[in-house]
Amino acid sequence: MKKSFKGLAVLLMVCMLLTTFLTACSNDKPGAAGGEAADKEYSLRLATVVNPPHPWVEMAEYFAEELEKRTDGKVKVTVYPSAQLGSDETTIDEMRTGTIDFIVGGAQNAASFIPQYQAFGLAYLFTDDDHFENTIAHGSPVFNRFAELYEEKNLGIKLLGLSGGGVRNVSNNLRPITTPADLQGMRMRLPGSPMEAKLWEALGAIPTSLPWSEIYTAIQTGVVSTFESTISGYNGSKLYEVAKYHSETQHLYMLSHFSMSQSTFDKLPEDYQKIVQEVAIEASLKGTEIGKQFDKELLVDFVEKYGVEVNKVDTQAFMEIVQPLHDELAEDIDATDILQMIRDLQ
Structure with missing residues (x-):
């Protein structure tokens, strides 16, 4: 009888240890409730x-x-x-x-x-x-x-x-831009994209690569006179203070x-x-x-609150210059497949 009780006690202890071990293993799995990962x-x-x-x-x-x-x-x-x-x-x-x-x-x-x-x-x-x-x-x-x-x-x-x-538009501190001819000789801030530099060179601008955070000072000091941005970016960085001409080129979706x-x-x-x-x-x-939403709402503020001169552009004149370059430039950056995917989704 004593042996029977002793054997039962050992069996119960083994079961308890096994249960504890399995619970610990379960709790150690990523995301398991109650485990170290879940508490962290x-x-x-x-x-x-x-x-x-x-x-x-x-x-x-x-x-x-x-x-x-x-x-x-x-x-x-x-x-x-x-x-x-x-x-x-x-x-x-x-x-x-x-x-x-x-x-x-x-x-x-x-x-x-x-x-x-x-x-x-x-x-x-x-x-x-x-x-x-x-x-x-x-x-x-x-x-x-x-x-x-x-x-x-x-x-x-x-x-x-x-x-x-x-969408992205062009702003500057010199004059309204209505055709590509108005960009001739303008130093233009661009991000570090060689392909974009080629596009804007084709339109007559002189590309200058600068971080976004440096545009305001660069306009003030004459390092650049123009840049392209979303309406939100133009507003958030208060670029309307140094570049009063905003031309609705709408050339890119950001x-x-x-x-x-x-x-x-x-x-x-x-x-x-x-x-x-x-x-x-x-x-x-x-x-x-x-x-x-910002594109619709902020444009009104530019004119009424900040005295920005907003103008429409001859988008067809811009498109006639840049669209024939798409295939060549996509090939240069190994993105021919991506360009075709985009076209297929029209």
């Missing part, structure tokens, strides 16, 4: 070079708020606008080592890492809003191709979403990329990774919509 908090940083109010800042703030809410406060993101963490190029470099976790930035500023992003710098590429939005939609052939390029180039960053941000450090992504529990991706898609859609 993450403080992450998101960089963008623009000043608020701007679609990029608003989509970043939406992302931060929703991510914290849906992870019960476990994942907190601090948004750093106004190039507080450096230029886009510097930020992407730091993301590769995990020093900075997220960026909402202009695709053209990422061209040194993903040259094919320059395809979105082909002026007058899209027929309308629907064409642009279908092209950048999550899961579209174009989105999937860029996600592949991130991996192929082993950049250490992950594409979360593509977004809009409004492409924004929402990217994440791969090392940061890999450190997150699996369920948090899914939430990050879901909220990033929502934030990207929001950025596109806010960009369109």
